Amino acid sequence: MFSHLCGKNSLLSSIPNFTKRFICKSRPMANSRFDYVRNFEQNDSILPNCWIVVRIDGKAFHKFTQKHDFNKPNDDNGLNLMSYAAVQVLKEFNEIVLAFGQSDEYSFIFHKTADVYSRRASKIVTCVNSLFTSSYVFHWGKFFEEKQLLYPPSFDARIVLYPSDENLRDYLSWRQADTHINNLYNTVFWKLVLEGGRTNTEAQKDLSGTYSSDKNEILFSRFGINYNNLPQMYRKGTILLRKNVEVPKLNGYQTQLIVPFFTDLIQDKFWIEHPEILTKDKSQNYELDDEQLNHPIMQKQFDIVHKRKNNNK
Structure with a gap:
């Protein structure tokens, strides 16, 4: 094989000598006496x-959002950047059937039959x-056009297995319930601080021991805010699903894109309307509503x- 490539009348006879020397000296690597160190690697294939x-x-996003002057309690650009970074992950890993995000976290759900990287x-x-983090940095300027990234953010990550469909649904329900709990608290807290004249410590003390009904009453009686009228992205988080959608201004052309949902x-x-999540069937044709159609995530796609x-023209 190598004589055919590197001989006098070989396929490589016309290329520069330094390149030819590099290629022709290449050989399959032989076993060495150091190969034993591979035995220390653990087999971490999951069930x-x-x-x-x-x-x-x-990681330390409280500091990160302060340094970059994010709006409190929710910064639309920050939330949308998180979702756009998540879109890049879904585009790379086609065995992810759903992603759910809120605040500074995102969960990616690989189907139970996934064989990515041999599990x-x-x-x-x-x-x-690493893809999520690099995408967050790479696309920062698309969402913060006039705000420089002062230092690189970092994210921790964990992997958890859920053996049943019920376990998976309970996990996602837990994350969405957590979204509501955290957002209600943060909404009241920052209203007390930014408009109510309270210090951070005083606001924390005011809210200590309160229930959801108490927080809703503070918002409505003191600030005229009905919590249920706030954007669902804040209250319920962002769900990302693959759907076949019609792209505007392309004469009915349809393609698969990552669509954000803000729903229960x-x-x-939800699971009846999107059965492909559990069954791993092909993406459904879907008609975007006005909120989705005009959402920055869809506009960029x-x-x-x-x-x-x-x-291609």
Whole structure:
């Protein structure tokens, strides 16, 4: 084989000598006396037929959001950047059937039949986390056009297995319930601080021992805010699903894109409307509502499709 490539009348006879020397000296690596060190590597393949959840969480994001002057309690650009970074992960890993995000965290759900990286836990969690983090940094300027990234953010990540569909639904219900609890508290807290004249310590003391009904009453009686009228993205988080959608201004052209949903996933209705999550069937055709159609996540995906179509002309 190598004589055929490197001989006098070989396929490589016309290329520069320094390149030819490099190629022709290449040989399959022989075993060496150092190969034994591979025996120290652990086999971390995870159990089959279990849902794989990779959850990413911002490290020291309280400091990060302060340094970058995020709006309190919710910064739309910050939330949308998180979701756009998550979109990049879904585009890379087609065995992810759903992602759920809130605040500075995102959960990625691999179908229980997924065989990504032969189900090696360390490979899965590191590749998902590194792609998410690099995408967050790479796309920062798309969402914060006039705000410089002062230092690189970091995210921790963990991988958890759930053996049944019920376990998976309970996990996602837990994360969505946590979204509501945290957002209600933060909404009242920052209203007390920013508009109510309370210090951080005083606001914490005011809210200590209060129930959801108490917090709702403070918002309504003191600030005229009905919590249920706040954007669902704040109250319920962001769900990302693959759907076949029509791209505007392309004469009915349809393609698969990552669509954000802001809805209740705790009740059965969500799972009945999106059966492909559990069954891993092909993506459904879906008609975007006005909120989705105008959402920055969709607009940026539309732009990519338009550019690709124009380049193919």
